[in-house]
Amino acid sequence: MDLHYEDPDVDLLYNRIWGEDIHYGIYSGEDDRIEDATQRAKAVMAEPLPLSPDSVVLEVGCGYGATARFLAERFGCRVVATNISKAQLAHAARSTAGTPQAALITFEEADYHTLPYENNLFDCWWCQEALVHSPDKAQVLAEAYRVLKHGGHAVISDQIFRPDRLDPAERAAVRARYHTDSIAGPEDYAVMIRNAGFELLEHRDWQEHATIHRRKIRDRLAELIPELSGSIAPETLRRNYDSWSAWVTLAEEKKLGFDYYLAHKR
Numbered sequence: 001m002d003l004h005y006e007d008p009d010v011d012l013l014y015n016r017i018w019g020e021d022i023h024y025g026i027y028s029g030e031d032d033r034i035e036d037a038t039q040r041a042k043a044v045m046a047e048p049l050p051l052s053p054d055s056v057v058l059e060v061g062c063g064y065g066a067t068a069r070f071l072a073e074r075f076g077c078r079v080v081a082t083n084i085s086k087a088q089l090a091h092a093a094r095s096t097a098g099t100p101q102a103a104l105i106t107f108e109e110a111d112y113h114t115l116p117y118e119n120n121l122f123d124c125w126w127c128q129e130a131l132v133h134s135p136d137k138a139q140v141l142a143e144a145y146r147v148l149k150h151g152g153h154a155v156i157s158d159q160i161f162r163p164d165r166l167d168p169a170e171r172a173a174v175r176a177r178y179h180t181d182s183i184a185g186p187e188d189y190a191v192m193i194r195n196a197g198f199e200l201l202e203h204r205d206w207q208e209h210a211t212i213h214r215r216k217i218r219d220r221l222a223e224l225i226p227e228l229s230g231s232i233a234p235e236t237l238r239r240n241y242d243s244w245s246a247w248v249t250l251a252e253e254k255k256l257g258f259d260y261y262l263a264h265k266r
């Protein structure tokens, strides 16, 4: 298990820099605010989904619960929002308590490789910027297929490296951060989605948004480092600033992208 998000300093850092949405945004231009772009990303991803108050969505890797709240608000659907990180689940529950969507959402601890749910249960399986963490993405997708009803949809967006363009030092940096030997590219994702049994309805390459988003995250951290130094260990700030700066360079060189997939279980 990647314990990155369990570190209280990392938790505080992510929440201060990324806010409640630990995912990329869709930008209409460089001047967009991160918060508006991340809201737009959720809306664009949700657009084709036939969800209603009768639907139940399983979200895996739910972060601070912002997408669960968005889906419940937009569709009136129920959302089972799951995560392996206890720290994030506790934060998500706090952020959701007292909101109009609270009654529609349950937060549950679950590893997306081995979901504690029966077959053919959910109308939608949603995974936003979380598959990147898996050392066995084919297994995660097999689980998605298993728990979805026939006619259900899988929605994925992810930060995806372009392994064929990475030099050895860049490969080593990605492997070190994500604790994995295999770095899957966008076509690998498409193949794994189909191999799990899905019909792949759509794949969009959102590279340009990855570049803008990565710059904005790095720049926000640079601005806030003096303020955060009082509450976050300097080593945590330095390590994250270094890796987030490296990801900017990779995105600018089109070695790191942002992709969206919509798939269907017939």
Ligand SMILES: C[S@@+](CC[C@H](N)C(=O)[O-])C[C@H]1O[C@@H](n2cnc3c(N)ncnc32)[C@H](O)[C@@H]1O
Binding pocket: 002, 005, 020, 021, 022, 023, 060, 061, 062, 063, 064, 065, 066, 067, 082, 083, 084, 085, 088, 110, 111, 112, 113, 127, 128, 129, 130, 131, 133, 134
């Ligand atoms: C970059 S964050 C994205 C969070 C959220 N989807 C969002 O967009 O705000 C990655 C998420 O994946 C979760 N994650 C990592 N490994 C996981 C696993 N094995 N099972 C379930 N969730 C996992 C992390 O705890 C974290 O919540």
